Amino acid sequence: MPGAxxxxxxxxxxxxxxxxxxxxxxxxxxxxxxxxxxxxxxxELAKATLDTRWFFLYIGVYVFTFxxxxxxxxxxxxxxxxxxxxxxxxxxxxxxxxxxxxxLKVNKWIPVLWSAVVPGLGHIYLRHYMVGGILFSCFxxxxxxxRLLDGIYFTVLGDFGxxxxxxxxxxxxxxxxxxCFSIYDSHYRAIELxxxxxxxxxxxxxxxxxxxxxxxx
Amino acid sequence: MYVLSxxxxxxxxxMVLQELEAHAITKEAxxxxxxxxxxxxxxxxxxxxxSLNLFFVVFIGMLGMLLGAIYGFVLYLGPILWALIGxxxxxxxxLLVDIFLMNKHKSPKKLGADVVLIxxxxxxxxxxxxDIVVNHxxxxxxRV
Numbered sequence: 001m002p003g004a005x006x007x008x009x010x011x012x013x014x015x016x017x018x019x020x021x022x023x024x025x026x027x028x029x030x031x032x033x034x035x036x037x038x039x040x041x042x043x044e045l046a047k048a049t050l051d052t053r054w055f056f057l058y059i060g061v062y063v064f065t066f067x068x069x070x071x072x073x074x075x076x077x078x079x080x081x082x083x084x085x086x087x088x089x090x091x092x093x094x095x096x097x098x099x100x101x102x103x104l105k106v107n108k109w110i111p112v113l114w115s116a117v118v119p120g121l122g123h124i125y126l127r128h129y130m131v132g133g134i135l136f137s138c139f140x141x142x143x144x145x146x147r148l149l150d151g152i153y154f155t156v157l158g159d160f161g162x163x164x165x166x167x168x169x170x171x172x173x174x175x176x177x178x179x180c181f182s183i184y185d186s187h188y189r190a191i192e193l194x195x196x197x198x199x200x201x202x203x204x205x206x207x208x209x210x211x212x213x214x215x216x217x
Numbered sequence: 218m219y220v221l222s223x224x225x226x227x228x229x230x231x232m233v234l235q236e237l238e239a240h241a242i243t244k245e246a247x248x249x250x251x252x253x254x255x256x257x258x259x260x261x262x263x264x265x266x267x268s269l270n271l272f273f274v275v276f277i278g279m280l281g282m283l284l285g286a287i288y289g290f291v292l293y294l295g296p297i298l299w300a301l302i303g304x305x306x307x308x309x310x311x312l313l314v315d316i317f318l319m320n321k322h323k324s325p326k327k328l329g330a331d332v333v334l335i336x337x338x339x340x341x342x343x344x345x346x347x348d349i350v351v352n353h354x355x356x357x358x359x360r361v
Binding site: 035036039040104105112148151152154155160161163164167169172173175176177179180181183184187188197198201202204205206208209210211 | 226227228230231234244247248249250251271272275276278279280282283284286287288289290291293294295296297298300304331332334
């Protein structure tokens, strides 16, 4: 999923535009449908399905996404090392008109569970509203377009032919990356939030409670 | 007289400090310092290499789910069930590879505590201090 790497490292605006770009170009060029046809050996159908007017535009930006995400992650790592040395203080509590936000330790498996139910909910639990909102709206759109719930309904009833007939292969192929990306991204965000909480508290204690003149012995 | 105790990094720790100060124990009588864990030097560890590598497991699971959904369109059970089978198989393979084949840096048994708190008090309020510390989820406590 192009854009997912950018969302992971906090480049939410760029990740969001890459998501929109991916949905627009992939559905216009019918790339996912062509993937299904190619993998199941129907090569003539695959060739006929691809819209070359959109397809060639897709390739350049797709490769750019890899390069850009890698470059950004490398730069971010350098900044992380520098800021660790300087002890840049973190804002641990913020009160505003629309929200109360604060650092707190969380269980890293709770967002995994919520993301496995509906992608985006894990991020919303962690108060990453931007990423959560993007993933959630992508999930709702993809569920509607792929007719996923119809497919599940007929699969549970045992009418596999009807389920296969109803499901839209172009949109259904987004589901694995949406689900799995949400699961592991929310897991690592929880781990990073816990680390931030510990760093902030350690900094606070060192500043406030280590200045006393205690003579133990 | 001193009360020594060990704590996790948590909101309870800040609450115990505030509670002690509310009971007329001055900041000068309080000493709280984070313990530097010796196996915790590496700051950037995006893959959480000491425990389960969920990125790896979920990524293999995603590949399995994708293949399941693709071939489900031509196989009997349909895309939904094959995607689920692919997800479970892929995650299982990822889990097995992660457990048995990844050379993990075995860290020593994790110390359960992050912070040491020392409170200076006298004979009259030592019981009170101990009660406050114990009631805020201290991991260990002793007096000297």
